Amino acid sequence: MTTTHHRYPAEALWADYARAGAGLVATAGPLLLVPVADWIAAVLFVLALLFAVFAWRTFERQRTRIAVDEAGIALGEPPRRQIAWDRVTEVRLRYYSTKRDRSGGWMHLRLEAPGGAVRIDSTIEDFGRIAERASAMVRQRALPVDEVTRANFRALGAPVDDLPADGAPAVDALPTDH
Template sequence: MIRVFTYPRKNILGSYLRALVGVVLTAVPLLLLNPISVIVYLLVFLLCAFIVYGLRAIFRQFTRFEVSGTGIVMTGPLKRSIKWAELDGFNLNYYSTRRDREAGWMHLRLIGGGAKLSIDSTINEFEDLVRLAARAAAHNGVVPNRNTTGNLQALGITRADMMTPVAYGTADR
């Protein structure tokens, strides 16, 4: 059984909107300012950053992660895959947007077989995907660092959860 994980349209549309607003707010002043102004350089930099952000949203719209008993495959504009048997790197990081660490996002990084996959927590059913990857990592003897262990616990994933056998198409909740 293959399980498919995608980024939700709502999040992608929000990214498109933010990129569009950023491009407009930087492009309009660029058209109106004197070309030798120092501010032009800052606006060009910001314009490029918003364009890259928009391109990232396009990539996410078409990216899918397919998880099966043999591994995880990223399809879309970029294609990569990692066989579970070759998984030798597993990191889960939390990035806070506030000082009290109440708001933020998580980022899962998988390494194996010469490939690297990066997945952030806006993807559908992120916790299930992390649980499946954590089980594969534990099965391969990959020891998570202290930061990753703490973030797994924050998701409710314990060491015992990681040691249970897994049918990769499903994840116990």
């Protein structure tokens, strides 16, 4: 397998940038333009700080590059965090719905190893390829996964069903008919 490179496209992050900007305008704007009571200023300042941190984290996500190859997965250039596939101790794949009928949402893949974890959400380019590689590693190493992770890999077309479950309850799994 050759190395594949993945990033979060700007188009996938514009909504987060818009939320951060709107939050900053709504909280920092009154601080700068209107005299307010001290306790209100403190609340607005804390909220503005939270929106600024959210904007910074969104910017960092846009700059993040992920490399995947036979040896493992690396986050950043130069790598800030690297995990070799043979060091992964836990894999979780979750689906977060944005609609009641579960038709909209995103997935979040977490690969944990001694010394840290890599977290990737499905807005990254070619998420399916990363998930397929993680699924292959889970099957190859016979890592136990919970029922939610098992159902979500199955929904992506990268099943890990031939493995023993770790006994976790099956909740919040992506429906397999989507």
